[in-house]
Amino acid sequence: MKNTQKQQIAELANQYGRQVFATAYRIVGDSHYAEDITQDIYMKLFKKTPKAFDKVNNWAAYLTTMATSASLDLLRKKHRLSEQSFSEDVLSIKSKSQPTPERQFGLTQDIRLLRHALTKVTEQEAKVFVLRFVEELSYEDIAESLKLTSSNVGIILNRTRQKLARLLSHSQITGEKHEVHS
Template sequence: MKKQQKQHIAELANQYGRQVFATAYRIVGDSYHAEDITQEVYMKLFKKTPKAFDNVKNWAAYLTTMATSASLDLLRKHHRLSEQSFSDEEFTGNVMPLSSSSEPTPEKQFALTQDIQQLRDALTKLSEQEAKVFVLRFVEELSYDDIAEQLSLTSGNVGIILNRTRQKLARLLSHSQNTGEKHETYS
């Protein structure tokens, strides 16, 4: 590997490292796993050819997509290893509140944690493409065009996949609430 490429990766890590970590953290909800995913993303860059580097037009979107993919892979791995997407003791208390204006009550925090766990579990039941498109759009807030570019799709296909994925998630989440105890939704 050329010294210039190593330097470019170091610059990318410096510029986008926090963004990659934040993406992973929002998906897996655990800082240790998010750190591992961040390292994994940058280690994968060392295996890329110089030509692959030249083909990247939007490094922020590219690295976010890599972090999303690695995070979803981790969710699936944990889901396969247990009936739950993650054990309670591994991820309890790592959920950021939706609103910073006031601290959530313990009941609201528990309900939020339950909702996030159900969403993570539902994401493992989607196809890889559906999960990536959903997370890139609604968690990372990438545009349809950026998602299309990163996943080699058209913007129209992104919209179709998002529509189908939302419907599938609605079914999965309503099924999980119907099989368990329903809790209040907080805003």
């Protein structure tokens, strides 16, 4: 590996390290896991060839996609292995006013249900959903990162929202809302 590539990785870590960590944290809700994911992502960059480095046009979208994938993989692994609970705040709640304790409890339950439902859709569906609605990437950035067309991104998002709606409404109908162990 050339020193210039090492320098580029250091610059990427300086420029996007907080963004990568924030992405991982919003998905897994645990700072220790988010730190591990962030480190793993930058370690993976050291294994890339210079040609692979040159092919990346949008580092912010690329690294966000890597963080999303790694975070969803961890969620799926944890869900499969132990069904244990992660921290309550998996996704950031973008609200200017402080919610009441009752509303916060409801939001926490909803987040747990969404996190659980994301483990039930395909990996690609979960990635596209998180990149769009959590990371707020454009269809074009998602398409570029995942090597899809923008129209495919739209189709996948629509299908995923329908699946998640069915999964979430089923869990509410069956009372699973307060029994979910994610």
